[in-house]
Amino acid sequence: MTRAEAEAFEMPMGQHIGQSLRDIAESDRGLTYLDYMRGQDYIKKYDGVKEAIDALFTFEPYKSDLDAALDN
Secondary structure, eight states: OOHHHHHHOBOOSSTTTTOBHHHHTTSHHHHHHHHHHHTOGGGGGSTTHHHHHHHHTTSTTHHHHHHHHHHO
């Protein structure tokens, strides 16, 4: 998955339904939410969610921003 695809992926469920991963990841709270969500088994029933979140965190600045958010 490309960076553009991961950033544009829209959450199909949860408190951020309909928002792009890029928009969710704009805050530390959003970053930690995405990190939490990718660890939940129930997201497997939603096509592509885990894959998109995992892909997003392979790109900078998302990877380093998540590390910093988790350190706080």
